[in-house]
Each structure stands twice: as structure tokens, then as C-alpha cells.
Amino acid sequence: MTMKKPVIVKSQCVVQTILISSSIFGYSIFHDYGISANDQVKSLKVNATKSEILPKTDYSVKTGKSVNGSRMWNTQIKHAKMGVGFPNDEATNDIMSYETVPEFAKRHDLPVVSNASRFSYNATGDAAAEGKAWGERMHDGKVFAQNYKDSYSQYLTLNNDGKTLGSEHNGKKFNNGDYQDVLLGFFPLIENGKAVEEPAVPAKNISILQAQPRQIIYQLNDGSFGLITIGGRYDGDKGATYDEMIAELRKIQNVKFAYNLDGGGSSSTVIDGKMVNPVFDSRTPKGRPVGDFIYFYSDKLADPVNSKLKSTMPEKLTATTKTNADGTAEVIVKKGVTGATVNVKTTDGKKLLGTGKIDSNGHVTIKLEKGLEKSKVNITQVKSGLTSEQLEITLDEATKTDSSSSSEKKDSSSSSSSSSSEKKDSSSSSSSSSSEKKDSSSSSSSVNSKKKESDSSNTSSTSENKNTDSTSKENPDDSSSELRSEKNASESANSDSDTDVSHVKNSESRGKEDNREDRSHKTLSSEEAKELPTKKVPNTGVGKPTWVDKIIVYVRNLLNI
Structure with a gap:
């Protein structure tokens, strides 16, 4: 027994075709708006909590004694980037504002914060109650301060990756884009894993190499950061000399780079909102207000502070x-x-x-x-x-x-004056000829006879006028005037032919436009669908239609849409 083949109704085919084509069409448009497993978007959180800004597992503090018995706090930070912040969250070349490190940390809910640069110095380099940022400074890739700097300090630089520390010499001229941030404390202690020789310092500033409270930032070979605070001037703490700072850093393995930040009474390390070290300035029991800060955040996050720039260095001129x-x-x-x-x-x-x-x-x-x-x-x-x-x-x-052009102007003015005199001569001759016409009718009849002769010889009235003008001048050239008249006649003929051609083109273009309007009201046939014009296709840009567009046209033809 043989089974009959199922009968496929035309309407069912049409419905199935519509469903399939609409699915394909929808996918072709909207598939880019979905996120596949292989193309996940790594979004960076901005408004993160303290634990998210830097997980507690990524930082720790160890207390101990330095080589001379002073208290010391060593904070290590991993999987992090470094940021630079300012009072009022504003980097400026104007008179500075000040804020304590705990205040800044609390305001932004930051887990690890340190003081950074020297600050508030006047034009002579002396400390001032109101002053500007020390030296030449950069933030967010822009130079925002250019002020006094001494002869011995060196810059601390943060590369544009937000991770790599380095130093630049005192005379460096920075340009926008050189670094993400540039700070100015004192000098590098370790570079490329080796101790830096003690810098030459003027006698009046020799105290900076002697025992003082210290704030040091360092970086290991794996990119991890560290902060060292060494106590001084308080409760038996002596601080550290230049050589003693080097000695402390040698106790830590794999130190690639280290730098001496602003120390003394400014030395401050804040962990989870609290100062880990005592205040070393008896005048400011809550901490010394400073001009900028270093903070750390997870390398998976965007910068949580984003200080704005009030002033920036102008761009290079053209x-x-x-x-x-x-x-x-x-x-x-x-x-x-x-x-x-x-x-x-x-x-x-x-x-x-x-x-x-x-x-x-x-x-x-x-x-x-x-x-x-x-x-x-x-x-x-x-x-x-x-x-x-x-x-x-x-x-x-x-x-x-300039001089040659002026002489040319003079020559042109003299030539113009001569030409104007010629015009006057020609006008006088023409007036005399007109008077002759009025005086004798015989001369006018001769002119009419000349016009008739010129008509029979296919010459224009304009050429005859030119010939008449030329006869009033000395040594006339009749042959050249005839050539000019023939040229004018040919040019007028060409202009007429061009006008005719333009009328033909305009009529043809109007006819084409009428044909387009007629076709726009018609449904495309299958043959016309094969040669669809270039159009803007969804999700594929401008170009020839895809097979999806052809399916849509086919369905429209079936439904007579």
C-alpha cells in the first residue's frame, strides 16, 4: 500500500516563508546587541565600596623597627594601580588648598592613602603659608603646574599605564602626554634594582640627608607597590638618614624602584580610614594638611577619584x-x-x-x-x-x-591712462563721423550700401563696427579685424549649440525622473529583485543587498505587498 504525498497548500508555504525570513531578518539586525560568551564586556566599576576599590586580601601592614631602632610601618599592595589626588579634587597652578590624608581618604572611602609631594613654596623656594605646587607637575597626562624647583630634587613619574613608577632629572621639561602623573618629593633611592648614590645637596639643605621622619614608596619586580613610614621626632623615634633608608629597602626582596616622598611632619599612611603612624608634627595633632595624595585601587577598576584639572599647559603653537x-x-x-x-x-x-x-x-x-x-x-x-x-x-x-609689484602697478596705471586717451580719441572720431552723417545724406547712403554689401558677404554688423573703429586709428590692420569677426561669429554659434544640447539633456533628465516615479509605484518583479540598487542595509552597512534582503523582496512579491 502506497501512501499519498502530503499536499502542501500555497498559503502554508507563504506563512512558513514569512516566519523564517522574519527570524533571519531579526537576527541579522539585532544579533550584535547581544553579548556572546566569547565576547564578554569587561565593565569597570566606578562607584565601588572600600572593599571593592581594593580587596583586603590585596594589602597588608607590617610593623617593626628600623636599623636605628625607630618604629617603622611597611604596607604592601598587590594587584593594584596608583592614583594621585588633590584637595577639592582639583589640580591647579593657583595658590594651593590643603587637606589631611585621613580627610581625603574618608571623603573618597579609600582603603590605602599616603601623602606625596612637597608643597606650598614661594618663588624663592622657602616654605610659605600660601604657595603653589612644588616644581613642574602633571596629572591625567597634562602639565598643570610650572613653579620653583631646587637644584637637587628629582621627579617621581607614573607611566600612562597607571602601574609603572620611575624618575626624571630635575631639569626635565615635560610635555602633555609624557606621563600620567608627575610628582616632586626628593629623590630616587633604588633604580633598576640598584641603590642610587647619595645626591649632592647644598650645605644649607644638608638636613634632608640626615635623620628625619621618612615616607618611601617602592615597587617590586612583579609590579606590586609598597609604602614605608619611618618614625621620627616623637616618642624616641629618630627617623632615618639617606643611607639608613637604603638599608631598609635592601631587607625587602626584589625591589626594582624606590623613591623618597615628602617626609618630616607630612609623613602619613592611612589604612582603612585610620593613620597607622603617629603624627610627627606637634602643631597638627590630627595630621598635617598637605597638597596632594597617593592612593591605590584594584587594577580591575576605573580610577575612583578622577580629579579634574583647573589649569593646563597650552598646546604647542603653530x-x-x-x-x-x-x-x-x-x-x-x-x-x-x-x-x-x-x-x-x-x-x-x-x-x-x-x-x-x-x-x-x-x-x-x-x-x-x-x-x-x-x-x-x-x-x-x-x-x-x-x-x-x-x-x-x-x-x-x-x-x-613689494617694490617690483609697485612698479608694475605704476606701469599698469600709465598704460590705462594711455588706453583712456585712445578711447577719448576714438570717441571724438565717432562724434565727428556722426556729425558728418547729419550734414550729408550722401554719406549715410554710402553707409547703407556698405551694410548691404556686408550682408551679402555674410559678415556681422559688429565686425563692421570694429572695422569702422579701426579705421580711426593709425596703420589699421583689416585682415586681423576680419579674423576677429569670424571668431566672434563661430563662438556665438557654439554657444547656441551648447544651449540646444543643454535643453535636450534637461528634457532627457526630466523624462528619466518621470520614469522613476512611475516605477516607484510598481511592485518589484523577481527579475528586478536580482538587480536591486545599492542601498543602506541594516547591520551590514552600505552595499549590495544580502540574501536576507532578497528573501524579503520575494515574500513581498508573493503577498503582493
């Missing part, structure tokens, strides 16, 4: 130069910072050649003295006490075209 015919030079700036002062100096920086202020459009032109042709100069812009990176440029050679 400028052009010009040397005038009289020997004076000019510097032209077109994209500067509004209100910034532009200084033009010799390359050694010793002589100021010119200065100016950038206007609201970012422009300024600075005139320089004579005799600087082909000289090299340095150009900077200064805003809020911050100086941009120098632009070295060579002044242009003197332009000699």
Missing part, C-alpha cells in the same frame, strides 16, 4: 613668519589660546625679540626688529603661569616682490 622689504620681520599666529601671551625669543632664550597677546579669534601678529632675516627663533604661549612647548622656526627671507 605659526608662520614674514620678512618685509624694509627688513622688519613678523610672526603670525592663527590658532592660539585666547588671552595667552606669545613670546618670541632667541633660541638660547636669553633675548626677548617680541611679544603679543592672542585675540578672541586665536590670532596675533608680532612685529620684530630689522636684521633677523633667516634667523632661528623660539615661540611659546603663556597662560595662567604655564608655558607651552617651544616652537623653533626660521624667519623667512626678505620678500623682494
Whole structure:
């Protein structure tokens, strides 16, 4: 017994086709919005709690005695990045604000915080009740302070990865993007795993190498961080000399880098909101207010503080130069910072050649003295006490075209005057001819006869007028005037033909547009669907339609949509 084949109704096929095509179409559009197991998004938490900012398993504190018997606290931090914070969460080149380390830690719920740079110094390098950040400073990849610095301190740098510590010499000129952060305490103690020689310090500052309360940051070969606080000036604690700091670091294995932060009464380590060391400044029992902070957070998180920048170093200028015919030079700036002062100096920086202020459009032109042709100069812009990176440029050679162009102008003016006189002559001759026409009718009949002859010889009236004008001049050239008339006639013919062609093209384009409008109301056939025009296809960009689009067209044809 043979079974009959099931009958497939056309309507069922249509329904199935619609369901399949709609599923495929929906997936082609929306599959990118899902997150597959192989493409998980690693989101970084920002508003994390203290335990999430840095898990307790990733930091610990050990207390002990230093080589001279002073109390010492050694905090080790792993799986972390380092951040730099400020009072009011604002990095500025203005007069500084101050805050104690416990206050800053509490405000941001940070588990591990330390003091960092020296601070509040005036232009002579003396401590001041109100002052600016010490030295040249960077935060978030931007230079935000350029102030007094001594001859012996070196910078502490944090690379753009937020993990790698290093140092830079005192004379380093920083540019935006060099580092994530730059701080200034005192000097490095360990570099590349080796002790750094004791720095040369002026006699008046020799106390910084002697026994003082100390705050040290270090980094191991595996990238882990550490903080060492050594007590002094309090309860029998002596502090540590330069050599004693090196001795303490040698007790720790695999120290790759170490740096002496601001110490003395500023030395502060806060763990879980509490100072682990006593306050070493009797004048501030709750801790000395300082100008910046170092904190640590999990390397799986975004920076939980994100201090903003109030002032930043202006960008390097772009400028052009010009040397005038009289020997004076000019510097032209077109994209500067509004209100910034532009200084033009010799390359050694010793002589100021010119200065100016950038206007609201970012422009300024600075005139320089004579005799600087082909000289090299340095150009900077200064805003809020911050100086941009120098632009070295060579002044242009003197332009000699000014005098020649003026002589050309004179020649052109004389030629124009001569031409105007010729026009006057021609006008006088034409007036005389008109008077002759009025006086004698015989002359007018001769003119009419000439016009008839010119018509029979296929010449235009304009060419006859030109010939008439040319006869009023000396040594007329009849052949050249005839050539000009023929050229004018051919050009007018060409213009007429171009006009005809443009009318034809316009009519053809209107016809094409009418055809497009007619086709837009029709349903696409299967043959037309094969050659669909280039269109914007969902999820695949602009290009030829995919097989999904063809299925959609096919379904529409079946349903007569």
C-alpha cells in the first residue's frame, strides 16, 4: 500500500516563508546587541565600596623597627594601580588648598592613602603659608603646574599605564602626554634594582640627608607597590638618614624602584580610614594638611577619584613668519589660546625679540626688529603661569616682490591712462563721423550700401563696427579685424549649440525622473529583485543587498505587498 504525498497548500508555504525570513531578518539586525560568551564586556566599576576599590586580601601592614631602632610601618599592595589626588579634587597652578590624608581618604572611602609631594613654596623656594605646587607637575597626562624647583630634587613619574613608577632629572621639561602623573618629593633611592648614590645637596639643605621622619614608596619586580613610614621626632623615634633608608629597602626582596616622598611632619599612611603612624608634627595633632595624595585601587577598576584639572599647559603653537622689504620681520599666529601671551625669543632664550597677546579669534601678529632675516627663533604661549612647548622656526627671507609689484602697478596705471586717451580719441572720431552723417545724406547712403554689401558677404554688423573703429586709428590692420569677426561669429554659434544640447539633456533628465516615479509605484518583479540598487542595509552597512534582503523582496512579491 502506497501512501499519498502530503499536499502542501500555497498559503502554508507563504506563512512558513514569512516566519523564517522574519527570524533571519531579526537576527541579522539585532544579533550584535547581544553579548556572546566569547565576547564578554569587561565593565569597570566606578562607584565601588572600600572593599571593592581594593580587596583586603590585596594589602597588608607590617610593623617593626628600623636599623636605628625607630618604629617603622611597611604596607604592601598587590594587584593594584596608583592614583594621585588633590584637595577639592582639583589640580591647579593657583595658590594651593590643603587637606589631611585621613580627610581625603574618608571623603573618597579609600582603603590605602599616603601623602606625596612637597608643597606650598614661594618663588624663592622657602616654605610659605600660601604657595603653589612644588616644581613642574602633571596629572591625567597634562602639565598643570610650572613653579620653583631646587637644584637637587628629582621627579617621581607614573607611566600612562597607571602601574609603572620611575624618575626624571630635575631639569626635565615635560610635555602633555609624557606621563600620567608627575610628582616632586626628593629623590630616587633604588633604580633598576640598584641603590642610587647619595645626591649632592647644598650645605644649607644638608638636613634632608640626615635623620628625619621618612615616607618611601617602592615597587617590586612583579609590579606590586609598597609604602614605608619611618618614625621620627616623637616618642624616641629618630627617623632615618639617606643611607639608613637604603638599608631598609635592601631587607625587602626584589625591589626594582624606590623613591623618597615628602617626609618630616607630612609623613602619613592611612589604612582603612585610620593613620597607622603617629603624627610627627606637634602643631597638627590630627595630621598635617598637605597638597596632594597617593592612593591605590584594584587594577580591575576605573580610577575612583578622577580629579579634574583647573589649569593646563597650552598646546604647542603653530605659526608662520614674514620678512618685509624694509627688513622688519613678523610672526603670525592663527590658532592660539585666547588671552595667552606669545613670546618670541632667541633660541638660547636669553633675548626677548617680541611679544603679543592672542585675540578672541586665536590670532596675533608680532612685529620684530630689522636684521633677523633667516634667523632661528623660539615661540611659546603663556597662560595662567604655564608655558607651552617651544616652537623653533626660521624667519623667512626678505620678500623682494613689494617694490617690483609697485612698479608694475605704476606701469599698469600709465598704460590705462594711455588706453583712456585712445578711447577719448576714438570717441571724438565717432562724434565727428556722426556729425558728418547729419550734414550729408550722401554719406549715410554710402553707409547703407556698405551694410548691404556686408550682408551679402555674410559678415556681422559688429565686425563692421570694429572695422569702422579701426579705421580711426593709425596703420589699421583689416585682415586681423576680419579674423576677429569670424571668431566672434563661430563662438556665438557654439554657444547656441551648447544651449540646444543643454535643453535636450534637461528634457532627457526630466523624462528619466518621470520614469522613476512611475516605477516607484510598481511592485518589484523577481527579475528586478536580482538587480536591486545599492542601498543602506541594516547591520551590514552600505552595499549590495544580502540574501536576507532578497528573501524579503520575494515574500513581498508573493503577498503582493
